[in-house]
Amino acid sequence: MKKTTQLLSVLAGAAILSASALSAADKFVLLPIFTDPDWKANIELAAVGGTMDFDNGSVKDDYNYGLEFSFDCPVFTLPGDNLLRQQLSLSRYDKDDVTITAIEMNPYYFIHFTRNLVLGVGPGIGAMYTEYPVTTTTGGLFPTTSTDNANDWLFTLQAGAGLKYYMGSFLAGVDIRRTWTTENDFGTTKKYSLDNWRTLLKAGYRF
Numbered sequence: 001m002k003k004t005t006q007l008l009s010v011l012a013g014a015a016i017l018s019a020s021a022l023s024a025a026d027k028f029v030l031l032p033i034f035t036d037p038d039w040k041a042n043i044e045l046a047a048v049g050g051t052m053d054f055d056n057g058s059v060k061d062d063y064n065y066g067l068e069f070s071f072d073c074p075v076f077t078l079p080g081d082n083l084l085r086q087q088l089s090l091s092r093y094d095k096d097d098v099t100i101t102a103i104e105m106n107p108y109y110f111i112h113f114t115r116n117l118v119l120g121v122g123p124g125i126g127a128m129y130t131e132y133p134v135t136t137t138t139g140g141l142f143p144t145t146s147t148d149n150a151n152d153w154l155f156t157l158q159a160g161a162g163l164k165y166y167m168g169s170f171l172a173g174v175d176i177r178r179t180w181t182t183e184n185d186f187g188t189t190k191k192y193s194l195d196n197w198r199t200l201l202k203a204g205y206r207f
Helices: 002-023
Strands: 044-054 062-072 084-093 096-104 108-112 116-140 142-166 171-182 198-205
Touching: 044 084, 044 171, 062 142, 084 116, 096 142, 116 171, 142 198
Parallel strands: none
Antiparallel strands: 044 062, 044 198, 062 084, 084 096, 084 108, 096 116, 108 116, 116 142, 142 171, 171 198
8 A cells, every 4th residue: 555655646746747848848749750850769778677576465576577678659759858758578577386477568758857867657558478387186085186387368557657867878777566467267266366566676778
C-alpha cells in the first residue's frame, strides 16, 4: 500500500507538471517520423537490473535483469519542451526452478528538471513467458510422484516512474514499476496472478 501511494503521488505530480508544459505549447506534430524533417530517434540502449517483489508469497522475491531499448515517439510529438519516448524492454527472473521472461513496452512522458535530469512517468503493456515445475502424484498401493516442466504466457499491464541523469552520451537512472498480470492455475486447482513491484537501476548510452 505504501509503495502504491508513493507511485500515485509521483504520477499525480507529473500530471500537474505536464499540464504546465502543455499550457506553454507551440505545436502538436502527428507522425513526426514522416512529417518533421528535424525529428530524430535519439536511440538509447541500457542494461537494467534490480529486485522483483511478488504479491504472492509463494513466489520468492529475487533479482531481475535485462536490456532496455528506447527512442523518441515516432507517432506524435507533444507540445512543449518535454518528450514522449517509447521504451522496449526484455528482462529475466530465475529462482527455484521458476523462470520468467518479460517483454514490455512502456511509453514514458519525460519532464526536464534540469538540462541533464529528467523524470519519466507512464503506463505499459507486455507479456510474461513463465516456466515452472508441476508435480503429479499417481495413486495406487505405492503412489509415485513426478515433476515436469510447464510454461504459460501471461498478459501484463504496468505503471511506472523513473529518473534519468545524462553525463554526455552516458546515462544512469532508476525506475519503480508496478505490474499487474492475468491469472493462471500453474498446475494447481486455484488461479493466481504474478502481480509484482520492481525497482530497477539502469546504465546505458545515448546514440
